[in-house]
Amino acid sequence: MRDFWLGIAPEHRVGLLCLLAAPLLLVQIRPWRAAPTEVRWCSGLLGTLAVVHLGLPVWFGSVLSAGLFGWLAVRCVAGRSWRVQAGFLVTAQLLLFVAAAGVRAATPDQVGLTVAALELMLLSISCRRALARVGTVALVVVFGTAMWVVSIAGHDEHHDGDGVDRIQAGTVQRPAGPASTAVQRAAARDLAAQVRASTARYATLAAAEADGYHATGPRTGLQVHFEHKGHQNDDRVLDPAAPEQLVYAVRGDRTRLLGVVFQVPVAGDRGPAIGGADTRWHAHDVCVSLLPLGFGVVSPFGSCPGFTFATTLPEMIHVWVVDPPGGPYATHVDDAWITALP
Incomplete structure (x- = not known):
């Protein structure tokens, strides 16, 4: 467990706690419990991303992202449109994640990759079927390749320079x-x-x-x-x-x-x-x-x-x-x- 904790970037540890707390918070919301199963899944995913982003660093645009994901979760529970907005938001989030990781030259940790996986899952259900398939595959390829390139740049920096202070992937x-x-x-x-x-x-x-x-x-x-x-x-x-x-x-x-x-x-x-x-x-x-x-x-x-x-x-x-x-x-x-x- 200590090694797992060390594998989390210090600035993401609050986000990890938020990720663990999100399901406990969702079950306390009566409208969410009363919603149909599909709505619970979709709004729950949106709500989880909102809570997690509250615990991420401010430089990552976390407060704005949390507000937008929370707003979409409310719209989903209320039966209003949310899929198109979520598709644009997730695409922007993933591209921002890649850009931020490239600037900092650090291999993404478990929290960052988990959030990215949740966002890819949301993208796959937020758009029309054909667009969701093509868009999700394209983003997976772009995201995964970019993360590998970042790791090539960041591995030496971690091991030999001023890199990120944690046990990394690999x-x-x-x-x-x-x-x-x-x-x-x-x-x-x-x-x-x-x-x-x-x-x-x-x-x-x-x-x-x-x-x-x-x-x-x-x-x-x-x-x-x-x-x-x-x-x-x-x-x-x-x-x-x-x-x-x-x-x-x-x-x-x-x-x-x-x-x-x-x-x-x-x-x-x-x-x-x-x-x-x-x-x-x-x-x-x-x-x-x-x-x-x-x-x-x-x-x-x-x-x-x-x-x-x-x-x-x-x-x-x-x-x-x-x-x-x-x-x-x-x-x-x-x-x-x-x-x-x-």
Whole structure:
């Protein structure tokens, strides 16, 4: 459940609560309960979208959208026309969603995709049958393709720069399993201490580069990764003296080593969880693009478009040396917390 919560963008968490509360609110409305089944479904969908948009960020036009969806829900219950207006509204909403995601270069989270799916469902029942089929298919293709393109742009930004601070789609987190034992917790503490001691020499980027580390993407940002190809191919796993990647916060002329990433040599192999539930490994399902060259998470359709192929990266685990709130093996380190570091 904690991983699911971390997968929700912070600005969408109120929207998630609104989504869960919407059905409870609808059943309290007497005219809605008394309406025919088809009207209940249609007006319920409109009402749910109205409530959810109240919990979304203002920059997304949420208040206006909530008002319009609510107005259409009332018209639906009252037996007045609503389908054409809903078709135009949903089309505008989906195009706005794509545009906003492109500007922010962030992979859409579960709330955003759920709202988009509800809007596509509404579109399929709001227009005439032939138009609904063609329009829905067209919007699904445009929306899904655009989200994949955005993920190609946003994946590197998340992993190497100032991207969105959450567990994103395409991240495969190993189950926590039973609570760690005292021996496992001691082993985890010992590894964290060894990593902190052995990486003290990498306080500067110059020191890391002199030892064979090279940036995997942009050289500035709150989580910039430097990888060592030699360490990735030496068959050593969890060697505190030879981590596969170093993670830095680089802002202007200020550089701070945040931690390391250990990675198994071969995709599909399982990393040693020496600390039990305290040391959880994860992998990334990605689409590799040949034209242009790049990579991003799998599309909203669960697959990769043409000129790309799907692959799963080897398992990895972060070990932080800056004492983040979740401890040295925290899955998530908030950008605001990193920014506040001295």
